[in-house]
Amino acid sequence: MKTSKIFVEGIVQGVGFRPNIYRIAIKNNIKGYVKNQGNVVEIVAQGSKKDSDKFIQELVDEKPPVAKINSVKTEEIANEKEYISFEILKSSSEVSGSSVIPPDLAVCDNCLNEMRDKSNFRYNYPFIACTDCGPRFTVIKDIPYDRENTTMDEFPLCEECIEEYTNPLDRRYHAEATCCDKCGPLLRLYNSNSKEYIITDKPKYISTSKEIVKKAAHLLDVGNILAIKGIGGTHLVASVTDKKTSKTLRKCLNRLNQPFAVMSPDIETIETYAKLSENEKNSLKSIERPIVVVKKSKDYYFEDSVAPVLHNIGVMLPYSPFHHMLFEHTDSPAYIMTSANIPGEPMMIENKDIMENLSKIADYFLLHNRKIVNRCDDSVIRYVNNHPSFIRRSRGYAPSPYNISKYTTNKNILALGPELDVTFAIVKEGLCYISQHIGNTNKFKTYQFLQEAITHLMNITATKEYDIIACDMHPQFFTTKLAHELREIYNCPVTTVQHHHAHGAVLGYDNNIDEFVFIAADGVGYGEDHSAWGGEIFYTNMDSFERLGSLIPQKMPGGDISTKYPIRMLTSILKQEYDENKLKSLLIADYKDYFQYGEAEIDNVLKQLNSDLNVGTSTSTGRILDSISVALGICGERTYEGECSMKLESIAIKGDNSLEIPYEIKKENKIPRLDTSKLLKEVIELKKSGEKIANIGKASQIALSKGLSEIAIEIAEKTGVKTIGGTGGVFYNEAISKTIKDNVESNGYKFIQHKNSCAGDGSLSLGQAIIASKRI
Incomplete structure (x- = not known):
């Protein structure tokens, strides 16, 4: 024995x-x-x-x-x-090891079949779940993951449910979210005055879920906006084919141009308005159910205001039972599903907050009485070079850990991420737990959310202390300040990590490689010289890095205002190539309307550049793409992150290969730098000559890509490495990423990109954690 x-x-x-x-x-x-x-x-x-x-x-x-x-x-x-x-046996409260509960998962086929079976006692019950599906992370309060440690503890099981729950041979044995309409959460439908909307003459709370969801679908189809509380937060939902409704939603949210994601009932419906690869279909149907950014088809028929100007759209399939029920009562091909939050702030999860804060936006509220402990936004994926790249890694994935044991000993680490697209990470026993999407910590409520989420993830990973805290090198970030506050609490050191070094560490981890050259192309990252970097070529062995190439530095008149109004950036870039009087004449003749204050502002910007008063410098690729966008008359004001460059990409994709824009690489102190002033001058001259905007846009992206990759190849040759990678938000751009990949591979080098992480800042905390691990 x-x-x-x-x-x-x-x-x-x-x-x-x-x-x-x-x-x-x-x-x-x-x-x-x-x-x-x-x-x-x-x-x-x-x-x-x-x-x-x-x-x-x-x-x-x-x-x-x-x-x-x-x-x-x-x-x-x-x-x-x-x-x-x-x-x-009954769970123990003792802690051992480093496991974690899974993320929230889409409702499984078994549950869906039961929900649609008239003979089943959960027929049309919108909170059906089992051990293979349903909420986990959003309902857990403490470990171990037992019902009494979740928000389901408020719903004692009925006799039928408890029989399943206590039967080890049943699929719902200790399925903590299991319930039915006798013992579980229920739906309510309210009007905008916060009064319950009675569907039938039956008493309060008795109206069946089917009737409520059917009524909600009807309200949407006749042009109403609904706030629908889901698993990890709340969506604002509206018709995709009603021009008035989508425009009203934009106006109320003050999201004048930012694309809305949509939800459709099935793959076949999505293919009536979008083109899908097999990889995209598989991601859409996966148990994680992310939003997948896909190309619109030639038959795209939604209102222009759903995803203005862009060639692509974010789509997802239903992942909760009541999403499926909603589509059973409508012929609509899709509904807009956008996060219900005040811009920059976290999604709303409390019924009272939802009704009070959205009463001037939503006409009706479809809510339930199950509490959400952890809000969790939808995840977003985009395929680039046939590989998935997370734009946002959250619902369905967080807080599933990455195994970084090869980099770390048995130490506890907290990594706080950047400032705008924040996730944080906790490392314990070699596993790196990445939080759900937190967002812009410049906003007070989001900063509060960050601190609350840290406390909660510490709780469910049984983390009591830290050996080191990692943060961005930028001294003014709120996450950097928080790191120093937490240092006093946990009596541990803080290590600062350069923004792009962290990007490179994630890229290396994702591809299981330690030594390589990489291009970091994004909007901004605080550089070691205290300027804004964002178009750099680095060598790294993970422990350290060297900046060995870049775009030429460009002045940013007014600092961050140049990111909102890229015409200011364009003025600075062109000033290196044009006589000031000629430049002023050009700006007045062709671009005056892009300046907030017209001709007077043109004079002020030129004076700023001459005096260097309130003028920073940047090597950002994002700023160059924004400048090309405004130079071509595509986008003159950024109303959401990445807008100008995204719209440039969508116009450029329509271009042909008839144009080639030359580029020049200069050597400054033996450092190769791509001359972006000459590139922008070529763009201006081609536009003046009458070339098609789409062709210029495409050629300019290719020139920028070839310039960056040429520098990277030169550095790889000098350092003797055989691998070149790409990271940063610019690598979501398919044309740029493909051009760089093709150029690198045609010169005999291996190209690597993100596979299971964010090319943008959403995975920066993972990179910080890896670097902090190696420093320990």
Whole structure:
């Protein structure tokens, strides 16, 4: 007789792991027990050597579909006790290991079939869930992941549900979100005066979910805006084909141009208005259910205001039961689904806040009475060079950890990310847990959300202290200031990490490589020389980095205002190539309307540039793309992040290859730099000559890409490395990324890009954590 104690770490809570172990044990004549012990699953298995070995193998090979096993540690123990059966024991509050509960997952097919089965007692119940699907991260309050530690503790199970919940052979055994309309959360429909909208003459709370959802679909289809509380937050929902409604939504939210994401019932419907690759289809149908940015088709028929000017649109499939129910009661091909939040602030999750703050936007409110502990925005993916790149890694993925044990010893690390597109990371026992999307910490409520989310993730990872805290090098970021405040609390050092070094570390981790050259192309990152970087070529071995090439530095008159109004940046760039009087005449004749204050502002900007008063410098690729966009008359004001360059990409994709714009690489102190002033002058001259805007846009992107890749190839040759990568938000641009990839590979080098992380700032905390790990 052999007795083994087994500890399994990974995503093994809330996924039916213990009942699965129970079934495998019974099948293999194993006696003993299984239980959650804080952050791991502990198993004692007693049986013959043959049965025990088979049991241990099958617990890995036959794990539940949602489970992920990071490690299995087995030790043989003395047979001090003979077990007579195999049991599932009550969870322990003791903490061991570094596991975590899984993220929220889309409703599974089994639950959907039950929800649509008239003979099933959960027929048309919009909160149906089991161990394979439903909310996890958004409802957990504490560990271990048991019902009493979730917001479901407010809903005692009825007799039918508890029978399933306590049966180890049932798929809902300890499915903590399980419930039905007798014992679980319910929907309510309110009008904008916060008064419950009675669907039938039945008493309050009795109107069936089907009637409520059917009424909600009808209200949407006749032109109303609804606030719908979901799993991790609230969406504002509207018709995609009603011009008045979508414009009203834009005006109310003050999102004049920012594209809205949409939800459609199925892949076939999406293909009536968008082009999908097989990879995109697979991501859309995955259990994580992200928003996927796809190309509009030639038959695209939504209102222009849904995704103005852009050639692509963010789409997703239903992931909650009531999303599916909604589409069962409408012929609409899609609904706008945009986060319900005040711009820059977190999504609303409290019913009272939703109704009070959105009463002037939403006509009706479809709400439920299950509390959300952790708000969690939709994840967003875009395929670039046939590889997925996260724009936002959140619902469906967070807080699933990355394994960075190759970089770190057994130390606890907190990494706080940048400032605008913030996630944070906690490293414990070699696993790096990345938070959900936090957002812009310049906003007070978002900064509060960041601190609350840190406390909560510490709680569910059983992290009590830190050995080091990592943050961005920028001294004015709120995350940098928070790092120094937390240093005093946890009595540990703070290490600052250069923005693009962190980008490079994520890229290296994603591709399992330590030494390479990479192009960092984005909007801005605080440089070691205290200027704004964003068009750089680095060599790195992960431990350190060298900046060995860049775009030429350009002045930014007025600092950050040049990012909002790129005509100011264009003026600075062209000043290197044009006589001041000629430049002024050009600006007055062709670009005066892009200046807030017309001709007077043109004079002021030129004076600023001459005096260097309130003028910073930048090598940002994002600023160059914005300048090309305004130079071509495509976009003269940034109303959302990346707007000008995104619209440039969408116009340029229509261009042909008839133009080639020359570029020049200068050497400054032996450092190669791409001359962007000459590039912009060529753009202006081509526009004046009457060339097509789309062709100029395409040629300018290619010239910029070839210039950056040529410098990277030169540096790779000098440093002797064989791999060149691309990181930063500019690498979401398909044309730029492909041109750089093709140029790198045609010169005999391997090109790497992001695969399971964000090219933009959303994964910066992961890079900071890796670098801090190596510094320890």
